[in-house]
Amino acid sequence: MVTRDEVARHAGVSVAVVSYVINNKPVVKEATRQKVLQAIRELGYSPNLTARSLKTRRMNQIGVLFNHIGNPFETGIALGLEQRARKDGQSLIFQTYDPSEEDHLKTLFSGRADAIILLGQQLKADTIDHFTKIGVNLFSVMMPQQPHARIPCADIDWFEAYRAMVDHLIRFGHTRIGFMGALNRESYLGIRFRHFRQALLSHGLEFRDERLMHGSFGTLEMAYEQMASRLSSGTDLPFTAIVCANDLMAIGVLSACRDNGVAVPEQLSIASSENILMSSHTSPPLTTIHYPRREIGFTTIEAVINHLNTGTPLTNYTLNHELFVRSSTGKVRD
Amino acid sequence: MVTRDEVARHAGVSVAVVSYVINNKPVVKEATRQKVLQAIRELGYSPNLTARSLKTRRMNQIGVLFNHIGNPFETGIALGLEQRARKDGQSLIFQTYDPSEEDHLKTLFSGRADAIILLGQQLKADTIDHFTKIGVNLFSVMMPQQPHARIPCADIDWFEAYRAMVDHLIRFGHTRIGFMGALNRESYLGIRFRHFRQALLSHGLEFRDERLMHGSFGTLEMAYEQMASRLSSGTDLPFTAIVCANDLMAIGVLSACRDNGVAVPEQLSIASSENILMSSHTSPPLTTIHYPRREIGFTTIEAVINHLNTGTPLTNYTLNHELFVRSSTGKVRD
DNA sequence: TTGTAAGCGTTATCAC
C-alpha cells in the first residue's frame, strides 16, 4: 500500500505539503503542487480514508437502517438516498434492523457513521441516548408509531393523503370501506391506519373493527393468505372497497381476488399506498397514493449533510403526496 | 466521546487490559475483567471502529456495487449478502456503479473496504490493477460479458438453464423462439443471450436475428415500449414464444400484450429469467428460471470472508438454477 | 497477569 510518506519522498517534499495538495489548500506553490500531483499519479496513491477519518472525526459514512432490503418501497427510498449521498462523497452503510438485536447497532456504528437514517424504526430510548452521547445524529424517513422528540422525520401527510383517497371512494358510492394494515409496533406501516381512520371520520364515515384486516408484516404473501381465507370462508365481505397500507399487500389482495373469482373493481374496489412500480403493472392497475421516495431520499440526505457541515438543527419535513387513480377502484355495486 | 483511555482510568487498569477484555483475550484475570466490563457499561463505551481498522488493517466493511438499487433482482442478492455479512460482523457499503465515474470508486473505497463485490460489472483493467495493488479483493456475483481472469465469479450455468427452458418450449411445439436481451456491454444481462443462443443450437434450432428484441437496459418500461410498438405495427411476430433475459422485461412484454389484445399464452408464450417475486403475481404468472439470489449472496460473502481470514484463494462458484413452469407458456397455436 | 510504548496514515499547529 502506497502511503503519503512515499509520495512525499518521491516528490522530494515533506508530508505536510502532500496533505496540502490533497486537501486543496491554496498555500502551495504551483510548481510543487504539480510535482506532488505527478508523484501521486505515478505511484497510484489515494489517501487512506480510515486514517483521515480518525484524525478529522468525520467518517463520511451514513448508516441506513432497513426493515427489509427486499421491499421495493424501501429500496426506492434507498435509491434517492444513495444518489444524493454520492454527490457529496458520502457512502451509505446499509443494515437491516432487527429489533431483537438492537444493541448490536451501537457497536456496529461506533466511530463509523456520522449519522444514522432510520426507515421508521422505533428505537429504544437507551439506544437513542447512546448515539446522542457519542455524537451520531439520527434522522427518520417516515414517522414511527410513537415519534421520538429527538429524532426529526421526513414523511408525507398521511391524513390528507387518505382524506383524498376516501373522498375518491365516496364519489364512487362507497361507504363501507375496509383497511388492511400491519400492526406490529415497530413498523412504519402502523401509523397509516391511525390516519386512515381519522380520514374516514372527517368524512363523516365510521370505521368498524370488522373491516380491519391484518396484513401482519406488510408482505404480499400474508395479505394474500388473509384475503384468500376470508373469501373462501363464504361469508360476505364487510366492505365494498379496501385500502391497503402498502402496495405489496394490495397486490396480494388482488391475487387472492383473482384466484377466488372476485372481480376487481366490479365486486371489490382495491386501493393502496406507496405507488411502487409494480402497482401500475397489475391487472387492473392499482389506485394508490404516490409516496415521493426519491425526493424524500434527497431531502433527507441534504438535511443530514447540511446539519453535519453547518450545525443547522434538523427539523421535520413534510413532502407532497399525490393520489394516483387507476382502474382497481370503481363504482360501488348496488 | 468516551475512549478506551477513560475506561482504563475509570476501571483503574491500563489501556492494554481494556483492549484485552474487548478482544476477548483469555489472559485477563476474571476479577479485572469484570471491573473493566463494569466500567464499559457505566461509561457507555464502545470502541471506535475507525481507529481499530487503522491499526489492524481490517475494515470489516465490504463494498457492494449495484447497477440499480431499484431492481428487485439485485436487491434480492443484496438481501443474501447482507444477512450473511451481518453474521460475521461485516458491514456492507452499497454503491451504485456508474461506468462514467469509475475512477470515483478508487477514492471511495481506498482504505475503507476489505473487498468489493461486483454485480456483473465490467471494470476497467486500470481499476482492477488499482484495487489489486492496494489489496482490495474483487469478487463478482454473476459473470460479466468478458470475465476478467483476476475476478472470480459466482453464477448459475445459464447454458443449462436455457437448455431446460428451450426444452420446455419445444415440448409445447415451439420452434420459432425469440429472445429479449439487454445488450449494453456493461450489463450482466448481456451474457445471457449468448447462452440462450447456444442452448437453441444445441437443440437443433436456429436463431434468426429478427427474433432478437432489444430491451435496452433491462427495464420494464423499455421492454413494454419495444413490444408495444412491435405489436401496433401490425406485422406478425417472428416467433411464437419469447424468452426474456430478466423478469422485469417479461412483465413489460406481458403488459404490452395485454394492452394490445394479445392473449398469453394462447397467442404468445412468454418466459423469463430470475424469478423475482413479482413474476409469480402477474396474470398469467410467468414461467421463469429461478436464480438463487439468497444462496448466491451467502456463498459470496462466505467465500470472501474466508479468503480474507485465511487467505484461501477465491474461486468460481456455480450454483443450482431451477425451471419454474407457470402459466405464461403454453402450447403453440397452429 | 498487567503495563509501557511503538506505530497505523492521516491532519493541523507550529516554527522556520
Add this chain to the structure above:
DNA sequence: GTGATAACGCTTACAA
C-alpha cells in the same frame, strides 16, 4: 511556502 511533529483511538509486542 514548506517542514517537523503532536495528536486521533486503537492493537500488540515486549517488559515487568
